Ligand SMILES: Nc1ncnc2c1ncn2[C@@H]1O[C@H](COP(=O)(O)OP(=O)(O)OP(=O)(O)O)[C@@H](O)[C@H]1O
């Protein structure tokens with residue numbers, strides 16, 4: 001349905017998107033996972049015709065979107081990363097405006113506004129001004145505004161940034177529901193859990209490149225990863241990290257604040273060596289967790305960095 | 310596109326503060342200004358009269374004799390037939406400075422319609438002026454008669470200084486009186502100049518005694534004899550004289566419509582900042598459509614604003630908006646003018662990506678335009694160069710066109726202003742197209 005080929009976009013020296021290719025099939029949810037500045041929004045801006053690529057091509061249903069932007073524009077629901085609403089208008093007026101932008105009118109428009117506002121759960125506050133909404137409600141309305149015209153393809157750019165877990169859950173479930181109704185979805189995030197929960201296929205981006213893609217299982221498989229060890233340690237020191245790194249079965253190590261994440265190689269290892277290294281360096285261990293590999297782990301394996309640092 | 314426009318209009322109308330500053334402010338200001346400055350206008354519509362006092366500081370007989378003596382002396386020296394200057398039918402009787410001023414000039418039909426004068430002694434005149442019984446006092450100086458004769462019949466040039474005193478509260482009337490005196494002076498100068506040219510170019514070739522014969526002819530050739538004293542357009546008009554309420558309603562309207570022009574820029578930047586601009590682009594709306602929405606929004610706002618002001622002044626100040634079709638035409642042109650000016654600001658705002666342009670415009674440029682366009686002080690009483698510039702400012706043209714219409718002039722008298730407006734609209738549109746044309750996508754969606 002959507003084919004991205006050798007896409008490039010540079011801002012002066014910043015290689016925001018540096019030669020990436022991927023495909024999105026009809027009906028699937030594709031996740032674009034990557035840390036801040038990975039190039040997710042840039043990629044999405046090009047797909048939604050806001051930016052022109054420096055090189056490469058995007059085909060939507062076989063049509064080059066640069067040559068025929070209308071084709072994708074009419075069938076696309078775009079939820080930008082930033083909230084894109086008129087704060088001084090009511091929720092209803094916002095939905096009405098965006099609906100009309102996509103050519104809806106009359107009874108059909110009213111019907112869709114009712115339907116969508118129920119999906120996103122703001123039907124009771126529809127007549128209030130958007131500036132009076134909570135952050136989560138704005139986020140949901142931001143999404144709702146892209147759903148009115150039953151888009152064939154929906155692109156959501158980090159739609160859950162800065163909202164509470166409950167609203168997040170609501171949003172994720174709404175996305176699933178929309179997908180079930182037949183829309184193809186591209187979902188970007190730097191939250192692993194979201195992508196794992198939602199997506200059929202995942203592209204991991206870093207510094208303008210796609211460093212891995214596939215289903216969640218494929219990705220984990222690809223790094224032949226095993227479990228990882230997570231330590232909560234107060235007063236982590238550089239020396240401590242050095243010592244842990246020297247332990248033979250430690251493959252990779254990363255840390256943020258009080259948390260050390262270790263990827264090990266080989267089985268049947270003796271964890272006491274790690275504990276020793278911590279206590280030797282006056283570290284105070286508060287917990288130790290051994291986890292099955294997940295996407296965060298994949299990212300760590302591929303880049304040597306934690307996804308959020 | 311209609312959708313975009315309706316949304317912009319709704320945004321505008323939902324903003325109470327903006328609405329107050331665009332619609333309420335001009336009404337309040339008009340009311341204040343009109344009351345504060347009503348002394349400088351007479352309020353009645355068509356029966357406007359200017360009542361001035363005149364002081365004769367000269368001594369007619371003494372000065373006439375003085376001149377005759379001068380001429381006799383002159384004739385003696387140059388051997389001219391002195392009979393020409395004496396007796397019943399000498400030409401000097403015909404040229405009578407007093408008669409020219411009072412009868413021919415002030416007594417002229419056009420002027421008589423709105424001006425009455427009384428002759429006072431200096432003290433009485435000043436007292437009347439103080440009491441606002443007259444709006445100005447014109448003082449014809451000592452030697453007025455003598456100097457006029459000298460200037461007219463000899464090569465000598467004596468300066469004649471007519472003094473005009475006005476009551477500060479009756480500023481406007483004072484300025485009209487000054488204009489009248491200036492006009493009189495212009496006429497006299499043209500007579501004197503044509504006479505002098507005659508003296509200088511012809512005198513070597515003809516007998517000096519014959520010069521006197523020709524002077525009446527020269528005087529005849531001048532326009533003032535034909536009773537064609539023209540006071541230009543000015544604000545003085547024998548049909549309708551407009552009140553301060555009407556003037557300031559129109560002046561405030563011409564100024565406040567300009568404020569609307571800063572909102573296109575402000576709105577589009579708001580949209581970029583709250584990302585709705587980018588969202589519209591991604592949904593396939595073109596920049597042109599979005600801009601057209603702003604253009605229409607501004608035009609309609611001006612129409613609303615103008616209708617409210619006109620309606621308000623009609624019912625509250627009882628201003629008679631005659632010639633409605635012409636008023637509507639001017640209002641529509643003014644709305645297009647503001648909208649296209651707004652488009653320029655929108656384009657610059659889009660280019661610079663910051664609010665400074667529209668802010669600077671609404672706080673600075675509008676004030677300057679308002680001053681030059683006559684919104685604070687009528688152009689007629691401002692220095693000439695300001696008036697000249699003012700004529701070509703868009704708001705100045707709007708103001709003039711409204712005023713003339715209210716004064717009862719028909720379409721042919723406002724075509725100049727209409728053309729200035731149309732020229733402004735075209736220039737603004739061209740400038741905005743030039744600015745908008747070259748924009749990269751990155752610049753465009755940067756928020
Ligand atoms: N308009 C722009 N001008 C210059 N540089 C830009 C512009 N937009 C993005 N960049 C740069 O391109 C890189 C990729 O940015 P992008 O917004 O695509 O990242 P992202 O993956 O969406 O990050 P985030 O998770 O923070 O939203 C960054 O280094 C960013 O600074």
Ligand SMILES: [Mg+2]
Pocket residue numbers: 040041042081157158
């Ligand atoms: Mg982003």
